[in-house]
Amino acid sequence: MNTPRNMLNMLRLAVALLFASAFLSRCASMMTPTGGPRDSLPPVILNMTPDNFxxxxxxxxxxxxxIEFDEFVQLKDQQKEFFTSPAMKKKPLITLRGRGIVVQLRDTLAPNTTYSLNFGSAVRDNNEGNPLYSMRYVFSTGPEIDSMVLSGYTADSYKADSVSKSFIWFFPADSVENVA
Known part of the structure; x- marks a missing residue:
């Protein structure tokens, strides 16, 4: 009674049941991907052209x-965070390009002077906004880099205690009109 026709029908039924069970059952649960752990690292400087120092x-x-980074970056609060030392009359123009930033100096620089471009925490990674703290670019128009360091301490004369988190600015004596 097992004719080739019956065998062919049985084979078709088995294949149809196999495909029907595959379509009606779920192999994977549908949900949004987790995305992995949160990025907590700031951008890393890969290259500076011309070289730092x-x-x-x-x-x-x-x-x-x-200045090229290992990831795309953004500039945040650059008006508050970015400053130059010594101060420039025309503030440098900072723009984003690719995975880096371009700084265009617009002022005439003094000869034999060391300049420091301080970015503070203005440079941040593009996705999570992790800041790169205390990023600085230093160059000199002369043959040497000045250390720009003066050691000492600050003291509050009223409290007779040291002062923390303070900036001290130095100016040439002839640049101030009324020296007290």
Missing amino acids: STNRPTVGHGKIY
């Missing part, structure tokens, strides 16, 4: 400074 930079026609 470069010397004999021109006082005019500076070209652009490009």
Whole structure:
């Protein structure tokens, strides 16, 4: 009674049951992917062009400074965070390009002077906003880099105690009109 026709029908029924059970059952649960652990690391500097701590930079026609990172970055509160030392009359123009930032100096620089571009925490990674604290680019228009360090301590004369988290600015004596 097992004719080839019956065998063929049985085979078709088995294949149909196999496909029906595959379509009607769920193999995986549908949910949004978790995305992995949260990024908590700040961006890492890969390259600076020209190099950080470069010397004999021109006082005019500076070209652009490009700082490349390992990930895309954003600039946040650059008006509050970014400053130069010594102060420049025309503030440098900072823009984003690719995985880095471009700094265009717009002022004529003094000869034989060390300049420091301090970014504070303005540079942050693009996804989580993790700041890169105390990023600094230093260059000199002369043959040497000045250490820009003066050691000492600050004291509050009223309390006879040291002062923490303070900035001290130095100016040439002839740049202040009324010296008290």
